[in-house]
Amino acid sequence: MKILLVExxxxxxxxxxxxxxxxxxxxxHRTSGKDGLFAAMEAAFDVLVLDRMLPGLDGLxxxxxxxxxxxxxxxxxxxxxxxxxxxxxxxxxxxxxxLQKPFAFSELLxxxxxxxxxxxLDQEITKLAVADLELDLxxxxxxxxxxxxxxxxxxxxxxxYLMRHEGQIVTRTMLLEHVWDFHFxxxxxxxxxxxxxxxSKMDRGFDKELIxxxxxxxxxxxxSA
Amino acid sequence: MLQQKPRTFSTxxxxxxxxxxxxxxxxxxxxxxxxxxxxxxxxxxxxxxRIEDSTRFLAAEYASxxxxxxxxxxxxxxxxxxxxxxxxxxxxxxxxxxSLPHAARLDGWxxxxxxxxxxxxNAGNKTALAYVTILSGGELLIVGASLAPIAQxxxxxxxxxxxxxxMVFGVxxxxxxxxxxxxxxxxxxxxxAARGVMAGDLTRRIPGSEARDELGSLASVFNHMLDRISALxxxxxxxxxxxxxxxxxxxxxxxxxxxxxxxHAKSVKDYEAATEAAIxxxxxxxxxxxAILRIAQVETGSRRSAFEPVDLHELADGxxxxxxxxxxxxxxxxxxxxxxxxxxxxxRQLLMQLLANLIENALRxxxxxxxxxxxxxxxxxxxxxxxxxxGPGIPAADRDRVLExxxxxxxxxxxxxxxxxxxxxAAIAELHDGAIxxxxxxxxxxxxxEFPKP
Numbered sequence: 211m212k213i214l215l216v217e218x219x220x221x222x223x224x225x226x227x228x229x230x231x232x233x234x235x236x237x238x239h240r241t242s243g244k245d246g247l248f249a250a251m252e253a254a255f256d257v258l259v260l261d262r263m264l265p266g267l268d269g270l271x272x273x274x275x276x277x278x279x280x281x282x283x284x285x286x287x288x289x290x291x292x293x294x295x296x297x298x299x300x301x302x303x304x305x306x307x308x309l310q311k312p313f314a315f316s317e318l319l320x321x322x323x324x325x326x327x328x329x330x331l332d333q334e335i336t337k338l339a340v341a342d343l344e345l346d347l348x349x350x351x352x353x354x355x356x357x358x359x360x361x362x363x364x365x366x367x368x369x370x371y372l373m374r375h376e377g378q379i380v381t382r383t384m385l386l387e388h389v390w391d392f393h394f395x396x397x398x399x400x401x402x403x404x405x406x407x408x409x410s411k412m413d414r415g416f417d418k419e420l421i422x423x424x425x426x427x428x429x430x431x432x433x434s435a
Numbered sequence: 436m437l438q439q440k441p442r443t444f445s446t447x448x449x450x451x452x453x454x455x456x457x458x459x460x461x462x463x464x465x466x467x468x469x470x471x472x473x474x475x476x477x478x479x480x481x482x483x484x485r486i487e488d489s490t491r492f493l494a495a496e497y498a499s500x501x502x503x504x505x506x507x508x509x510x511x512x513x514x515x516x517x518x519x520x521x522x523x524x525x526x527x528x529x530x531x532x533x534s535l536p537h538a539a540r541l542d543g544w545x546x547x548x549x550x551x552x553x554x555x556x557n558a559g560n561k562t563a564l565a566y567v568t569i570l571s572g573g574e575l576l577i578v579g580a581s582l583a584p585i586a587q588x589x590x591x592x593x594x595x596x597x598x599x600x601x602m603v604f605g606v607x608x609x610x611x612x613x614x615x616x617x618x619x620x621x622x623x624x625x626x627x628a629a630r631g632v633m634a635g636d637l638t639r640r641i642p643g644s645e646a647r648d649e650l651g652s653l654a655s656v657f658n659h660m661l662d663r664i665s666a667l668x669x670x671x672x673x674x675x676x677x678x679x680x681x682x683x684x685x686x687x688x689x690x691x692x693x694x695x696x697x698x699h700a701k702s703v704k705d706y707e708a709a710t711e712a713a714i715x716x717x718x719x720x721x722x723x724x725x726a727i728l729r730i731a732q733v734e735t736g737s738r739r740s741a742f743e744p745v746d747l748h749e750l751a752d753g754x755x756x757x758x759x760x761x762x763x764x765x766x767x768x769x770x771x772x773x774x775x776x777x778x779x780x781x782x783r784q785l786l787m788q789l790l791a792n793l794i795e796n797a798l799r800x801x802x803x804x805x806x807x808x809x810x811x812x813x814x815x816x817x818x819x820x821x822x823x824x825x826g827p828g829i830p831a832a833d834r835d836r837v838l839e840x841x842x843x844x845x846x847x848x849x850x851x852x853x854x855x856x857x858x859x860x861a862a863i864a865e866l867h868d869g870a871i872x873x874x875x876x877x878x879x880x881x882x883x884x885e886f887p888k889p
Contacts, residue, residue: 255631297695298741312721315712327479364559364756364757390753390757391753391787392757392787392788392791393740393784394729394784394787394788394791395722395725396757396791396795398758398761398798399761399801400760400761403760403764404760407760425711426711426714
């Protein structure tokens with residue numbers, strides 16, 4: 211992946227760039243909003259990671275300028291803890307996701323991969339399939355190896371999100387945000403309990419486990435072992 | 436010093452005195468002018484009347500007796516003290532008798548300059564008011580009276596007014612001094628106390644709050660304000676201490692863990708376990724921080740600008756559904772009784788967090804298997820959200836305290852959570868003009884939040 215990072219905190223920027231490069235991604239770093247805007251307009255990137263607060267041109271204005279120039283590169287905002295209103299503002303300005311500082315690198319990576327591999331919006335999907343698992347978005351049914359699986363609405367949404375991000379790592383907070391619309395962190399193991407219920411329905415009687423838990427980073431639904 | 440001590444001439448008391456003095460002087464002057472005009476016209480009327488009476492009498496005397504007895508009468512009058520003054524002239528204009536000077540031969544009222552008389556102290560120009568009559572035989576009769584008494588009366592009034600005005604000045608001066616003692620001195624005492632507070636002595640209070648006047652009630656209001664400020668500062672100190680306390684234990688835990696790993700970890704697996712545990716510790720610290728910041732931000736009220744209509748039934752359905760499995764895993768019953776179509780203006784995310792916190796609070800503080808009932812209902816005046824459990828409850832005496840920051844009833848602070856959950860709930864309720872109330876579910880705790888009806 212080719213990533214543009216616009217962040218004025220040099221320690222944090224060095225930490226993030228090193229993490230991406232270690233995984234074989236290309237990461238370009240700019241420290242000011244203006245430089246970031248020029249870089250984003252000159253070359254094509256897979257994902258933009260923008261700090262909300264930047265010297266010169268702030269993150270919001272940067273993403274507005276890009277969208278006005280018809281540049282639709284998926285964008286993730288890094289927001290400060292104190293800016294709990296930033297999420298709505300950022301999404302309104304045209305950003306695609308946000309992450310509150312401080313964060314674990316694994317969380318940032320998971321979100322960036324989800325953004326980079328997001329299918330274009332105009333692509334109408336009615337069915338999702340992973341290995342022998344099939345999910346029909348119109349009929350709201352799930353089958354595994356031809357056998358119908360009865361899911362609660364919330365379990366259906368959870369499975370749909372996992373299948374849309376097949377092969378990717380999906381973190382606990384990503385699931386909380388997209389499946390439950392919880393933009394805060396409850397102490398209760400909501401995600402864990404629902405995943406274990408979903409697993410028991412999906413994987414019972416099948417030898418292959420489709421949903422995997424990745425310790426410390428999240429979950430992943432994938433076909434191969 | 437931030438403020439100069441006001442100079443005497445610029446004090447409110449002084450200005451008040453100046454104003455009242457000017458007003459007193461103005462009213463005395465108006466009064467004096469009125470009296471002066473009144474006195475003058477009354478006196479002139481009286482003199483005119485006397486002159487007319489005398490002229491009428493003398494004319495009648497002349498008509499019946501002729502000029503000779505008239506001359507006699509006038510001559511006799513010259514020796515009577517306080518009598519009118521006269522002049523008689525022959526038809527040819529020759530002086531016959533009387534003390535008044537010559538005047539033109541015209542019927543009617545005139546004013547004549549009197550020659551300076553020889554009475555000491557009465558020098559100067561004197562005017563007389565006189566009536567001139569041409570008698571039927573051609574003789575001229577002038578009857579007049581000096582206007583000096585009127586001038587004297589006017590002078591007396593003016594003197595009295597001058598004395599009155601000087602007395603007003605004197606009384607005002609005394610009043611100013613008294614006012615300064617009563618008023619400015621008290622204000623200055625207030626300023627001194629306020630400067631003391633500014634200098635850091637928060638125990639200082641404004642003196643004179645016991646007085647039952649405006650200054651007293653002002654002082655008492657200021658003192659209440661100072662009480663509130665020092666309570667807030669105490670609270671801040673308390674929060675600081677609590678944060679330090681709450682962060683010290685996970686941080687020292689973290690340090691010990693890393694220290695141990697540093698000294699004893701042999702394998703990658705050991706290190707992995709140590710870092711994982713360390714990350715959990717740091718996350719605990721961060722979540723405490725987040726909770727503190729979130730409460731602070733909710734309390735500023737800035738989120739009101741993002742209010743939108745929120746369907747509470749739909750919102751509660753989602754939140755309760757999220758916790759259902761976790762509750763069932765502990766053998767609990769978690770129910771929701773919600774009337775459909777209850778919509779309030781609010782912040783969706785915060786309201787979700789409010790209900791989630793209340794449910795989590797019940798999950799955390801009651802034993803497994805305990806029932807939790809949530810409800811959203813309309814009361815005659817409110818929209819009421821309740822979360823009730825059938826656990827051990829909270830003693831009535833402690834209920835207010837648990838809404839405070841970091842309040843945890845078990846002093847050991849061993850249970851998970853930052854101790855800020857209910858504080859955040861109270862802040863969110865307040866942001867929505869709602870009131871949070873902890874009551875008895877008999878047994879158990881019943882948390883009620885009343886929102887104003889939309």
